[in-house]
Amino acid sequence: MSQVEPDVICHSMLKQAVHDQGPRGEAGKIAEEEGIPFGSIDNNKIEQIQGLEKLVNLVWLDLSFNKISKIEGLSNNTKIVDLSLANNEIERIENLDGLTELQTLSLSNNNLTVINDVFYLRPIRFPALRSLVLKGNPVENDEENYPLMPLAILSEISFLDFKMVDSALREKGLEKYEIKCLETKDNEIKEIKMGEKAEQEAKEKQDRVNAFVNHVPQLFDLMYEEDVDGNIINQIPEIMEVVENFKESINKVCTTIVEEGLVRLKTRTAEIDDLIESRNAAIDNANTRAQHLVDEFLALQEANASSEDLSKKIDELDNELMEIEITLNEKIDETIKEFERYFSDMCASFLEYTSGQYTKIREIQALHNERMQEDSQVQLERFIKNDVPDDFSEEVRMRFVDKETVTNALASSHDAHMLAIDTSEDMLNAQVNSKRESFMKMIQDKELTRSRCRYKEIANLLDHFREEMYNLED
Template identity: 30%
Template sequence: MSRLYDTIEPNVIDEKMLQKAVEEQGPQEELGQLAKREGIDYKDVIELQLDFRNILKIDNLWQFVNLTKLQLDNNIIEKIEALDSLVHLIWLDLSFNNIEVIEGLEALVKLQDLSLYNNRISKIENLDTLQELQVFSIGNNNLTALENVVYLRKFKNLRTLNLTGNPVCENEQYSMFIAAHLPDLVYLDFRLVDENTLLDMIQNMSSFEIAESKLVKYNEDISQLSDTLMTLEMQTVDQLEVRQGDISPVRGQSNATVLCFLTFFHTMAQCRDLENHHHEKLLEIAINTLEKIVKSEFDEEMPDDVRLLFVDKDTIVNAVNASHDIHLLKIDNREDDIVTKANSWSSSVHKNELNRNRNRVREINQYIDHLQEELDNMESLEQME
């Protein structure tokens, strides 16, 4: 199933190994010798063979940013790691190693051909980002569950699959199960799957097996529908929160809300500035008027209640200041009233949206539960028959 440590000491990929591998695999003619003397830029390397080198740990490949083909087969590698920088990789061979878990491949979104043949893997997983995958070899591993193969349905470009040598292949339903769930395969276990072969497989399936296969697919579709509906609802909530923002100017909110509040507070500040300016002018006029009255130079008519204020300077100054305080208080009260109403409106909108979201999530769950119940009833009827 996998290679054991032999007499050669386990290796880690280091600079010396990489330099030697690149030189050995590069051109050997005059141009190649010149490149050796002047040094090779790893960024120019697009193919790299590191097979049969007793490598235990993958490392130091980050410089090969344009690599498209990498061979790491026939080593003693135990973990898939340190491949994140190889984003242009199309072909990867990790066969004949000691790998137990599929991992560390998330960044290889362009990968088309992946070989994990002859390792210790017991589950197909962690390949979601490899949507370009066309060829997948995972024979001679420890796969035991047919249901795990359904995971490969998400790879719409997958045309070649090798599972030979796994315990799962001993299941008498193996070929028919694969044919039912991966109908786009062209090659399965080194054999061409033509239309006639596929049709024979399906025809040989009993009605119960066909129904069971469909039920598995329907369960998968229901699960996907649930995820899609929940995702859409969460996106709706996020969009509403961005548009709505938070009315409180202290916390972070949308640009529109911030602009609205900046304009509002600027306007209120202008009102206070105008009132202060008015107060200064009024105080100046009142004092000038008092001086004219004292000198008997004020000839204009004046109501009696107003004239009573011009008894002395303290009286008129106190009266003008009192008027100023009242005006500022009205501005403050108006500002508080507007902010309070705005916060009340925001709270109401938030509450309504929260209730709407809860109701929608409840509806989605009820709908999914209904579909699942209908499917369970169908499964029960099939078993009874």
């Protein structure tokens, strides 16, 4: 038996398939006379991939035989395993980063001309990719690089253009592109490290957000964000040194706040986990007891008990199931209330701690303001004597016209700094209180929804049992 060589589906193949497998007899004659609209076989209307955002569980997607010119719109479809974009007008391999589970990719009969695009598909991005189809693209005509380059670079694929990879051919490709492969491996290592660093930074940022302190490290910059006078005065070299010391002192306290916030985040997270675990354990225990009672009733029902016994048992089951749920509600409500008191205490304690730290920051600002006044008076005397560099800007000179001008500028700077400190503390307080309120509301709403659903389930179950009993009586 001769083996059929796999090939890419194309228009002529479709016509041959219709001819070989099409209608026979009278229907076949009619088809031959009237003709078969082969154009309708190819869906040639789609020009852009869109509208798939909500299909997050999509595993297989076939958009072959269209007029798609660009791969896009698939960022949410991260579970796709098999993707066919054959017979389109695609020019580049791109925008598939989220499809890390991709195993099969068909891009046959497109307009791919850049052979280096295969680097995009390397294992670091698509570790599961095993089958790739590029046949029918201009890159296939690059006899110097195709198929050796794809085989060398894509070391994990097992099939290329529907053919199992020839190990000897791959070895030839690896030998030819040894330097490129080594460079690719080095780039992948760098990319992995960059990815790990980005993930770590993202995690650290999220931890700071959850700890309510993500904005705190920016406090020094916030102080000078609206401080026009301070930014101008700080251009004087001697004052720059004073400001650097001031910055160091502010950042030191801010770091302390962040570190303490992260420590307390761990404590809060542990308490939240304990609450959830305790709640789930209570629910599981109640469900087990309820299921035992239902099983007892079903056993009685299967034993063909009398309607009178079943009716009595249903009433008992109603009371017992409701009692279990009521007891569970009371236990969970008490647990939530106890947690709320403790959670509120934790939040209040943290706010008390940060209040003390912000007081330190205000004291540092006050001392800095005093130092700035002293140093600015020294600078004022230099300006009066015209003993200053010629390259000082006009803005700087305008702040040192006289004592009153300097004093007003420093007062404006001090006010801007105090406002920034107040804003930072207010933001932290608001985040803590908002989180406390939103989390407690979330856990209470979740329990209320669960309880209502449970009562409804009990009522529906008992109605079902009663209806079955009445049907038996009839």
